[in-house]
Amino acid sequence: MKSLKETWWRIEAIAGNTLVEALRQRVLNVIFLFGLVLVLGSLFLTSLTFQEEFKFLKDLGYAAISITGTLVALMGAAQLIPAEIERRTLHTLLSKPVRRYEFILGKYLGLLGLITLMLLIMSLLFAGVLWAKEQLGLLGLPPAESGEEARQMIAAVTAQSRDLNLLQALVLIWAKLAVVTAVAVFFSTMATSTIFIVCTTLLVYFVGHLQSVAREVWLQEIGGSSWLKQGFLALVAFLIPDFQAYNLIDEIIAGNAPPWAGSAELLVYSVVYVAVLLLVSSLVFEDREL
Amino acid sequence: MKRWGRHSGMAVLVLLVWAGLKVPWELRLARERSEIMYGAELPPMSMELRDSLGQGMTLAALGGFRGVAANFLWLSVTTAWEEQQWTRLRALAEMVVLLSAEGVFFWENAGWHMAYNASVSAERFSGDAERGEGPRMRNVESMHWIKQGIELYERGIRAIPEKPKLYEMLALLYQQRLQDHEKAAHYFELASQKEGAPVYLERFAGFALEKAGEREKAYAHWVKLWQSSEEHGPGPRRWGMIEERIRKLEKN
Amino acid sequence: MSARQRLGFLPENPYFPNFLSGREVLRYYGKLSGLEGKSLEARMEELLELVDLQEARHRPLKTYSKGMLQRIGLAQALLHDPDLLLLDEPTAGVDPLGSRQIRDIILGLKQRGKTIVFSSHLLEQVQEVSDRVAILHLGQKLKEGSLAELLEVPDEFELRLPRSGRSEEELRKVLGAAGWSGDEISIRSPRVKLEEYFISSLPERGKAEGRKSG
Numbered sequence: 001m002k003s004l005k006e007t008w009w010r011i012e013a014i015a016g017n018t019l020v021e022a023l024r025q026r027v028l029n030v031i032f033l034f035g036l037v038l039v040l041g042s043l044f045l046t047s048l049t050f051q052e053e054f055k056f057l058k059d060l061g062y063a064a065i066s067i068t069g070t071l072v073a074l075m076g077a078a079q080l081i082p083a084e085i086e087r088r089t090l091h092t093l094l095s096k097p098v099r100r101y102e103f104i105l106g107k108y109l110g111l112l113g114l115i116t117l118m119l120l121i122m123s124l125l126f127a128g129v130l131w132a133k134e135q136l137g138l139l140g141l142p143p144a145e146s147g148e149e150a151r152q153m154i155a156a157v158t159a160q161s162r163d164l165n166l167l168q169a170l171v172l173i174w175a176k177l178a179v180v181t182a183v184a185v186f187f188s189t190m191a192t193s194t195i196f197i198v199c200t201t202l203l204v205y206f207v208g209h210l211q212s213v214a215r216e217v218w219l220q221e222i223g224g225s226s227w228l229k230q231g232f233l234a235l236v237a238f239l240i241p242d243f244q245a246y247n248l249i250d251e252i253i254a255g256n257a258p259p260w261a262g263s264a265e266l267l268v269y270s271v272v273y274v275a276v277l278l279l280v281s282s283l284v285f286e287d288r289e290l
Numbered sequence: 291m292k293r294w295g296r297h298s299g300m301a302v303l304v305l306l307v308w309a310g311l312k313v314p315w316e317l318r319l320a321r322e323r324s325e326i327m328y329g330a331e332l333p334p335m336s337m338e339l340r341d342s343l344g345q346g347m348t349l350a351a352l353g354g355f356r357g358v359a360a361n362f363l364w365l366s367v368t369t370a371w372e373e374q375q376w377t378r379l380r381a382l383a384e385m386v387v388l389l390s391a392e393g394v395f396f397w398e399n400a401g402w403h404m405a406y407n408a409s410v411s412a413e414r415f416s417g418d419a420e421r422g423e424g425p426r427m428r429n430v431e432s433m434h435w436i437k438q439g440i441e442l443y444e445r446g447i448r449a450i451p452e453k454p455k456l457y458e459m460l461a462l463l464y465q466q467r468l469q470d471h472e473k474a475a476h477y478f479e480l481a482s483q484k485e486g487a488p489v490y491l492e493r494f495a496g497f498a499l500e501k502a503g504e505r506e507k508a509y510a511h512w513v514k515l516w517q518s519s520e521e522h523g524p525g526p527r528r529w530g531m532i533e534e535r536i537r538k539l540e541k542n
Numbered sequence: 543m544s545a546r547q548r549l550g551f552l553p554e555n556p557y558f559p560n561f562l563s564g565r566e567v568l569r570y571y572g573k574l575s576g577l578e579g580k581s582l583e584a585r586m587e588e589l590l591e592l593v594d595l596q597e598a599r600h601r602p603l604k605t606y607s608k609g610m611l612q613r614i615g616l617a618q619a620l621l622h623d624p625d626l627l628l629l630d631e632p633t634a635g636v637d638p639l640g641s642r643q644i645r646d647i648i649l650g651l652k653q654r655g656k657t658i659v660f661s662s663h664l665l666e667q668v669q670e671v672s673d674r675v676a677i678l679h680l681g682q683k684l685k686e687g688s689l690a691e692l693l694e695v696p697d698e699f700e701l702r703l704p705r706s707g708r709s710e711e712e713l714r715k716v717l718g719a720a721g722w723s724g725d726e727i728s729i730r731s732p733r734v735k736l737e738e739y740f741i742s743s744l745p746e747r748g749k750a751e752g753r754k755s756g
Contacts, residue, residue, distance in 0.1 A: 006576050009578065010573070010576075012573075013570055013573035013574055014574070017559060017562075017570050020561070020562070021559060021561055024561045052364075052395070055361070055393065055395055058357075059357030059358050059360070059361055059390075060357075060358050060361070062357070063355045063356075063357060063358045067355065087557050087560075088553075088555075089557045089558060091553050091556075091557065092557055092558060092571075092615075092618075093574070095551040095552075095553060095619075096571060096574040096575050097574070098574050211316075212316070212320055215313065215316065237313055238309035238312070238313060239305070241312075242316040242319070242320070244320075245316065245319045245320065245323065247323065247392075248323060250356070250357065250390070250392050251392050253357065254390070254392040254393035254394070254395075255394070256392060256450065256452070256453070262323070265319065265322070266319060269315060269316075273312070276305075276308045279301075280301045280304050280305055283298065283300050283301035283304070284297070284298055284301050286295075286297040287295040287296075287297045287298045
């Protein structure tokens with residue numbers, strides 16, 4: 001029990017150090033600033049109808065949050081882990097009673113902390129933007145006391161701005177980013193080139209959005225087409241995460257409220273996927289010559 | 291520490307076990323997702339797979355900016371409307387709904403542009419009066435856009451079957467543009483059964499049946515509405531009006 | 543793992559997260575060594591004093607000189623109070639004042655009963671601080687033993703006397719009378735070491751600054 005606790009201390013220390021290092025990285029801060037500007041900028045989108053404006057606002061806000069998050073996850077993992085090896089800080093680190101898997105877990109949790117922090121800040125800003133838009137929208141409406149019609153119009157505005165399901169979308173964006181980060185960590189245990197890690201992770205990201213298609217074709221054509229094609233499709237289906245599953249996010253932002261149970265299962269899927277990727281990363285890293 | 295040691299072997303083993311577990315799980319998630327997106331009636335993943343590969347590629351490349359791209363394209367749709375360029379509008383609308391099929395807004399407005407704006411504009415189109423083309427051409431052109439509207443609404447309904455809005459739009463289209471009250475009644479009825487549907491839709495279905503001359507069906511509809519509740523006090527369901535319809539139909 | 547608990551290690555050219563300050567590095571490595579809370583803070587203060595970095599404790603490591611980095615490296619190797627200290631080239635690339643400071647720290651640790659094993663190719667320094675040495679060449683251990691065993695020339699004497707106003711001739715005469723022949727005797731004035739000369743020739747102020755920038 002005691003050693004488990006000490007393991008956790010060490011992981012925590014490495015995670016904390018990773019977070020501090022990331023917060024002092026210029027690239028990551030610039031990306032983050034860009035995201036904040038984009039979220040804030042969505043407030044100034046003006047369009048034809050009120051309905052359009054709210055839709056555009058939500059789309060842009062969530063795009064800003066998820067793109068910024070993806071870039072931070074990607075650049076964070078691709079910079080910080082190879083840096084430890086190249087600057088040889090890892091050697092000093094491993095001269096302490098630190099196991100390699102503790103290093104991997106610490107790095108991952110530090111990055112996840114960074115992403116969580118950034119998502120929270122951007123979401124708060126986005127909530128502020130939604131609130132401002134709501135107030136602007138209500139300005140043009142008659143007061144609620146003036147009758148049923150006014151109440152309905154006000155309800156229509158607040159239904160758009162105070163949609164609690166948006167939280168669900170946020171949780172799923174977080175889950176998706178957690179998986180992307182784990183993929184990047186996995187690749188960074190195999191190579192020290194930042195470009196290699198960014199490229200391979202992006203490749204997995206894109207193929208991941210097509211994985212469900214590959215899987216369906218493969219299941220339909222089992223025994224029916226060439227071995228080469230089937231083998232390739234099966235490889236994609238077996239190795240690549242299904243990022244299409246996170247399309248629930250678009251559904252939620254479009255105003256279709258899926259049940260929380262569906263999101264919860266997706267969350268569990270993400271957590272298990274992350275655990276598997278980190279286990280594999282640790283094992284690969286164990287064999288690596290440093 | 292060798293390059294490929296004992297641990298790497300274990301890593302491969304873990305990946306193999308996970309591969310076997312993850313594919314069934316992902317299939318389950320996909321089925322649940324398509325139930326949310328398309329309703330339980332449709333078999334999951336019934337789209338043409340090879341077609342969706344190209345689309346999937348585009349969508350994946352746009353990543354999180356998919357919705358934003360659709361929004362900016364939509365601005366061009368509005369411009370095309372202002373310039374009365376209906377064919378261009380149709381093409382742009384197609385791209386928009388490809389990028390963002392999950393929102394009611396684009397389907398609703400794209401269909402409306404076609405069945406109302408474009409087709410009304412075509413009714414004013416004179417054609418070549420000397421060759422006697424005017425009215426016939428008008429009719430053909432106008433019908434063309436109405437059919438485009440119907441198609442967009444129907445596809446929208448397939449994409450988002452659980453929302454009442456597009457059923458209502460389609461019913462209104464049949465009622466107002468084609469005077470097909472029977473179909474209108476059908477879609478009003480469907481719309482009224484969806485969650486969150488405005489209460490007036492159930493009455494619209496009854497009125498549409500009356501207009502279609504289906505007296506017996508209309509009567510049955512009103513009676514069914516009446517019997518759907520124990521309470522018949524004042525309120526949004528307007529029991530007085532329903533009672534009036536029932537009495538009127540009983541009289542004749 | 544338990545071996546690593548009793549062992550402190552300073553790698554050659556140690557690399558620390560250079561965005562952290564001296565204190566932060568010690569806290570980070572302290573946590574990794576299983577220390578925490580008040581005992582860690584107290585230990586950090588103690589070590590910062592030992593390696594004479596109290597003044598630079600809040601500066602980020604990227605502003606440290608080579609000697610200061612080696613000293614903070616020594617401090618982190620000592621965090622968990624190991625019995626055995628392994629140092630790989632502790633003074634390589636460090637200026638004379640800095641390496642003298644490191645030598646003093648090593649001697650201080652030796653007095654406290656720590657066992658220190660270090661490698662160096664600055665042989666003069668090795669000679670100054672070591673009890674036992676081993677000579678490695680191409681991965682092979684050639685010689686091992688105490689300095690006295692290895693370096694003593696057993697069949698000769700070395701004398702050191704104050705001049706007291708006498709000449710070399712007088713000394714030779716005395717030794718000749720005792721039976722040593724003239725060509726067996728070599729006499730000269732002793733020299734200070736270059737390092738000592740270097741330090742003594744610095745002005746007082748320079749010494750203090752030299753210490754700071756190490």
